[in-house]
Amino acid sequence: MRQVLTILWDSYRLLAAKKLFWIVLFLTVLIAMMYASIGFTPQGISMLFGAYEINNDIIVEGSMFADYFYMMIFTNYLVPWWLGLFALVLALISVCPVFPDFLKTGSIDVAISKPISRQLLFLVKYLGSLLFVAVQVLVFCVIVFIAHGMRLGAWNFEIFWAVPLLTLVFSLIYSVAVLVAVLTKSTLFSLLVALLVWAVTLSVQWTESLMYKAAYVMPASGISIDVGRGNASKTNQELDANADIVGFYDIVRKAAIPFPKTRDLTYLLKKKVSVRGNDMTMMSAFLADEASASDVREAKATEDYDNRHSTAYIVGSSLGFEVFILGIACWVFVRKDF
Amino acid sequence: MSDVVIDIADARKRYRGGVEALRGVSLQVPKGGIFGLLGPNGAGKSTLVKILMSIVHPNHCAGTMLGAPIGHKPTLAQVGYLPEHARFPEYLRGGEVIRYVAGLSGISRAEACVKTEQLLEMVGMQDWGKQKMGTYSKGMKQRIGLAQALANDPEIVFLDEPTDGVDPKGRLEMRHVLMRMREEGRTVFINSHLLGELEMICDSVAIMDKGEIVQQGTIAQLTEKSRRYELITRGSMSEGLVQRLKEKGFQIRHEMGQDFMIVYESDPEPIQPILDALRGEGVTIVELRELRQSLEELFMESVGAGGVGGSRKGSTPPSLPRKEAIK
Structure with a gap:
């Protein structure tokens, strides 16, 4: 245990020594504070702690829509785009040199000659590197949690689901960087390969997502697309799913199984966070009472889209990928002569 | 514990690409003295030490270190190591490096803190222990390297080129530290090219060349024939x-x-x-x-010309350089 704590302490010191860590943390706090500055009044929405006000009939203080709107900004925009993309790229750039530096002659010798197994050394060093993202997301979530409590009177601990989910997302990409680092000891190469794998992964997930929408959500919403003519039309009636598109979607879905679900994991937060008893995927629950039948149908279709993959599938297939990649990296690390 | 702390038999290592670094090395290191492993570049000295430290996997290596099989990880808790060209995290302070290594060896935090102060003083870095490694000169880094090798209070200390980059005054102090280690009953295993320094402090030596032990014994034994x-x-x-x-x-x-x-x-x-x-x-x-023949002469005789290993063993007394003969 003492050895594990020592490696984690070293990881913390490494993070604290990196300027990029503090820059990203500053930006994270800034964005979180911007979010916290949003409030609700009887007339609508206030921004920058009341400096600006936007009148709105629905999103007003005390309404369910205000609660939903506030949480939606967090789950649909801040988490996927800042924490799940830009901050993650910066984290990857910052953390990528950790293993190549650690593996350099003269550095690895000291650590590996101690009475600690190579497997444990490798895994704790890997986990220590994840602190970069875990700390950033935790700080962000604490501010968001306080903002929610202060603004809406709801102390929603489910917000903290973002910490393990986004750390897992980062760990999936970072595992690739670690494997390449163990094989090549090159920071640049490991960064490039990790970004490439991430890009491919995102492409596969986007394709799967778009194909699902084309196969199921659009017909349910009465939207039909004529690919030959290049136009689309919308009716108030639910349409039948196109068999060809459904068939193609099935192929894409199966092809996506072995890939890590970085995007799906980020949006999994919508399932984990709830507002007034309904999680953020339950669109129909947040419709106004006077919503039309087509609105309800579209909301249901969107709900189905958000829930098309089970949590077990998303987490399980991602962890399978990570275990596979890390297993190879660890195997190479254990067998390697330094 | 026997009088031999390291007893290796038939250590062999062939790297990928076919380079044969060790060709059946057998070596005994007596307990409680300073042991020098000499050899030209590429002789296999570092590979041998790295096998003992479980950094390199041997193709074959029978024998024991501190009574445990070579590669037995828990035994490394009783071993200290300063690698050649040691690199310590530049973001850590000198004292933190020692505590970090002590922690990796399983030493408690409280014990590590006490030990750190003692070691910093021993290597003359007590005034610099709170400065970051990145601000140190090469000699200062080497002193911290020596201190960290003692962080776990080891029975055996492996030092690979310990005086590399250290100025003459620092070398003298380092020699005193090494002798103090010997007085404390530790076994010090040094890889070095600085034969003059080794001669001053080593109790026994082994000379390696092309992956084999060419000569081994106390300096007195090895120079007896001359x-x-x-x-x-x-x-x-x-x-x-x-x-x-x-x-x-x-x-x-x-x-x-x-x-x-x-x-x-x-x-x-x-x-x-x-x-x-x-x-x-x-x-x-x-x-x-x-x-007597100096260690340098012995070394040059052993690796300087001709073949390797057994062929030199038991050779006739060397012809002395004229300068030495009329000294």
């Missing part, structure tokens, strides 16, 4: 005495009004009749001194 006595007299000896001594195989030269006589004997007993004969002729004996 032991000789040099006798300097004032004034000339008689022709008859010179003739008689030359017939017995003694080398005699006459330079600058003095006779130099060199006698290859490991025992001073046969010298006595010569002294009697010289005194009998009234020759003034200016100096009688024992000479």
Whole structure:
């Protein structure tokens, strides 16, 4: 245990020594504070702690829509785009040199000659590197949690689901960087390969997502697309799913199984966070009472889209990928002569 | 615990690409002394140490270290190591590096803190322990490297080129540290090219070349065969005495009004009749001194020319450089 704590302490010191860590943390706090500055009044929405006000009939203080709107900004925009993309790229750039530096002659010798197994050394060093993202997301979530409590009177601990989910997302990409680092000891190469794998992964997930929408959500919403003519039309009636598109979607879905679900994991937060008893995927629950039948149908279709993959599938297939990649990296690390 | 702390038999290592770094090395390191492993670049010294430290996997290596099989991880808790070209995290302070290594060895935080202060003082870095490694000179880093090797209070300390980058004053201090380690009963295993320094502090040495141990033993044992006595007299000896001594195989030269006589004997007993004969002729004996081959000469003899390993073992006493002979 003492050895594990020592490696984690070293990881913390490494993070604290990196300027990029503090820059990203500053930006994270800034964005979180911007979010916290949003409030609700009887007339609508206030921004920058009341400096600006936007009148709105629905999103007003005390309404369910205000609660939903506030949480939606967090789950649909801040988490996927800042924490799940830009901050993650910066984290990857910052953390990528950790293993190549650690593996350099003269550095690895000291650590590996101690009475600690190579497997444990490798895994704790890997986990220590994840602190970069875990700390950033935790700080962000604490501010968001306080903002929610202060603004809406709801102390929603489910917000903290973002910490393990986004750390897992980062760990999936970072595992690739670690494997390449163990094989090549090159920071640049490991960064490039990790970004490439991430890009491919995102492409596969986007394709799967778009194909699902084309196969199921659009017909349910009465939207039909004529690919030959290049136009689309919308009716108030639910349409039948196109068999060809459904068939193609099935192929894409199966092809996506072995890939890590970085995007799906980020949006999994919508399932984990709830507002007034309904999680953020339950669109129909947040419709106004006077919503039309087509609105309800579209909301249901969107709900189905958000829930098309089970949590077990998303987490399980991602962890399978990570275990596979890390297993190879660890195997190479254990067998390697330094 | 036996008197031998490292007992390796038939250590072999072939790297990918076919480079044969070790070709059946057998080595015994006695307990509680300073042991020097010498050899030219590429001889396999670092590979041997790295096998002992479980950094490199051998193709074959029988034997034990501190009574446990080679590669036994828990045994490394009793071993310290300063690698060649050691790199410590520049974001850590000197004292933190020692605590970090102590932590990796499983030493408690409280114990590590106490130990750190002691070690910083021992290597003369007590005033610099709170500065970051990135601000240190190479010599200062090496001192911290030496201190971290002792962080776990080891029984054996492996030092790979410990005086690399250290100034003469620092080297002297480091020698004192090494001797202090010996006094504390530790076994110090040094890889170094600085033969003069090793000669000053090593109790025993092994010379490696091309992946094999060429010579091994105490410095006294290894240089025994080259032991000789040099006798300097004032004034000339008689022709008859010179003739008689030359017939017995003694080398005699006459330079600058003095006779130099060199006698290859490991025992001073046969010298006595010569002294009697010289005194009998009234020759003034200016100096009688024992000479031995230096470690550098031994090293050069072992790896300098020709083949490897066993072929040199038991070779005849080396011919001495002229400069040495008339010294």
